[in-house]
Amino acid sequence: MEKQATVRLDFFKQFLKNPTKIGAITPSSSELAKAMVQDIKIGPGETILELGPGTGAFTRHIQQILPDKRAYVGIELEPKFVQHLQARFPELCFIAGRAENANELYQRSGFDPAKAIISGIPFAVLNEKTRRGILQTLQRLMPPGCIFRTFQYVHAYRLPPAVKFRRQMDEIFGNHHRSRVVFRNLPPAFVLTWKR
């Protein structure tokens, strides 16, 4: 319990240092994490890529659906979080870097093609250049059949930056699927899925 409180405090400190990159005051709940991995099946020769794992709220649940620990790679911008992730999940691979460069980082590391990309990056509050950079990278990273999944908070769902992100994604990947509201998260959120 004490450990969880420390993780939350560290997360909050990072939020205060860089609110637009962290985008949340506390890690996501287990309920949101379960909704983020729901119905994802990773077979042999497939990989799951996580962009912006933070302190590992989703990673813990992703780990449970992996056929093999080598089927996961996480790319995280904040070096402190990368250190934390490496200590918490010593068998998984984490790369310190930017999601915009995920294609190069991914190819260099020799991973199998991505079956699913899961991301908690706060797309709606990113600057336009970074968001476009990540969208271009997704286009290169996602083979046919690959899914991309993220979440948006209910209270901000209708705000222009959130609508714009969904529109940009729909233009590239087609219409998204929106989950029911995950109420047991602070704040409540929708899970959004696009499929190539």
Ligand SMILES: C[S@@+](CC[C@H](N)C(=O)[O-])C[C@H]1O[C@@H](n2cnc3c(N)ncnc32)[C@H](O)[C@@H]1O
């Ligand atoms: C809202 S936190 C989500 C963390 C975790 N998935 C969760 O839901 O609790 C967003 C994470 O994305 C990371 N991030 C933001 N921009 C990024 C980028 N361009 N590339 C990689 N990670 C990024 C932040 O450092 C932070 O750890």
